[in-house]
Structure formats: C-alpha cells, structure tokens
Amino acid sequence: MKKLNGNLNIFNLAVFISGRGSNLNSIIKHSLKKKSNYQVKLVISNNKNAKGLTFAKKKGIKNLVIDFTKSKQLIKKIILELNKKDIKLICLAGFMKILPGYFFKLYNGKIINIHPSLLPKYKGLRTHERVILNKEKFTGCTIHYVNRYLDSGKIILQKKIKVKKIDTPETIKKKVLKLEHKMYPEAIEKVLINL
Numbered sequence: 001m002k003k004l005n006g007n008l009n010i011f012n013l014a015v016f017i018s019g020r021g022s023n024l025n026s027i028i029k030h031s032l033k034k035k036s037n038y039q040v041k042l043v044i045s046n047n048k049n050a051k052g053l054t055f056a057k058k059k060g061i062k063n064l065v066i067d068f069t070k071s072k073q074l075i076k077k078i079i080l081e082l083n084k085k086d087i088k089l090i091c092l093a094g095f096m097k098i099l100p101g102y103f104f105k106l107y108n109g110k111i112i113n114i115h116p117s118l119l120p121k122y123k124g125l126r127t128h129e130r131v132i133l134n135k136e137k138f139t140g141c142t143i144h145y146v147n148r149y150l151d152s153g154k155i156i157l158q159k160k161i162k163v164k165k166i167d168t169p170e171t172i173k174k175k176v177l178k179l180e181h182k183m184y185p186e187a188i189e190k191v192l193i194n195l
C-alpha cells in the first residue's frame with residue numbers, strides 16, 4: 001500500500017483468472033481513474049491460453065501462469081509473489097479452480113469472488129440456463145468473500161435485473177456481464193475502504 005496526497009490510500013490487488021478476462025479488464029480500467037483506491041499489481045492464471053492475460057500484458061502488469069495441480073510449488077510461488085507485491089486483496093474473476101484449504105486460512109477475509117447469479121441461488125456452473133429453465137423473474141450478480149465452500153461466503157454486493165419472457169441464456173449472460181463490469185470495481189473499493 002502506498003499513500004498519495006496524504007489522504008488517499010492506494011491498495012495493491014491480485015486478480016486470478018482462467019479465461020476471457022473481461023472482468024479483469026474492467027477492474028484494470030477502473031484502477032486507472034483518478035478516484036480509484038487500488039492498483040492491479042499481479043494477475044495469475046491457471047490457464048496459459050487465458051485470453052485475459054493479454055489485458056495484463058498490455059498494461060505491463062506482472063502476470064503468471066501457475067499449475068494449480070502441483071500444490072507445493074503453488075504455495076511457494078504464489079505466496080512469494082503476493083508478498084513481493086504487497087497484495088492486500090485477491091479478486092477471483094472467472095477463476096474456475098477451487099483453491100486449496102490452506103490458502104483460505106492464509107488469506108482469510110482477503111479473497112473475493114464474482115458469481116453471475118443471485119446467490120445463494122444457482123451456485124456453480126450453467127447459472128443462466130438454470131435461471132431460464134426455472135422461469136425466474138429476476139437474476140443478477142453477486143460479489144462475495146471466498147470461503148472453503150463453493151460460492152458460499154459472506155455477500156459484499158448484489159444487484160438484480162429482470163428476466164424478460166423473451167430472454168435466453170445468451171441474452172441474460174450479456175446483461176449480467178455488463179452489470180458485473182460495473183459492480184466488481186465498486187465492490188473492490190467497498191472492501192478496501194473497510195480493510
């Protein structure tokens with residue numbers, strides 16, 4: 001963390017991704033605004049082909065591909081990098097790996113995730129298909145703390161949108177993603193203010 005202008009604290013963030021990285025992109029874009037209270041210092045992917053890595057590369061943000069199946073290497077490498085960069089918050093953004101238990105202990109209250117549903121409804125995958133199948137009237141997006149149970153930690157921010165009769169999983173996906181891009185930076189700032 002570094003102090004600017006004597007009154008604005010800027011916190012260092014790590015973002016974990018697995019694929020497209022559109023949320024990573026919106027988090028980075030927001031960090032470049034004057035009023036932002038964070039900067040993205042590290043991007044970690046479990047997938048070397050993750051498209052999102054290009055957003056980090058373009059901005060010169062340190063990015064690493066880590067094989068999460070090799071757990072001993074994982075502990076050393078990730079913890080080393082998180083410490084080196086003085087990371088205060090880890091944001092999972094489309095990160096499709098379950099982190100090992102020791103990780104939650106080490107970073108208790110310092111890992112957050114975004115999920116494209118109104119949790120506790122529709123944990124896991126294929127959320128939009130299930131929303132349409134069940135004829136839900138509303139869906140949305142949730143940002144929550146991560147604990148060792150899937151999509152179950154304390155909710156930080158949740159917003160909903162209406163599901164129309166003509167909506168399909170694809171149209172809902174687009175609308176929810178647009179909402180995600182606005183909400184994730186907002187939730188990050190909220191968490192950091194209370195650190």
Ligand code: GAR
Nearest residue numbers: 019020021022023093094114115116
């Ligand atoms: C987002 O919709 C995010 O909510 C979802 O994956 C997508 C990643 O998109 N995450 C989960 O489903 C986690 N359970 P992105 O790579 O373009 O940010």
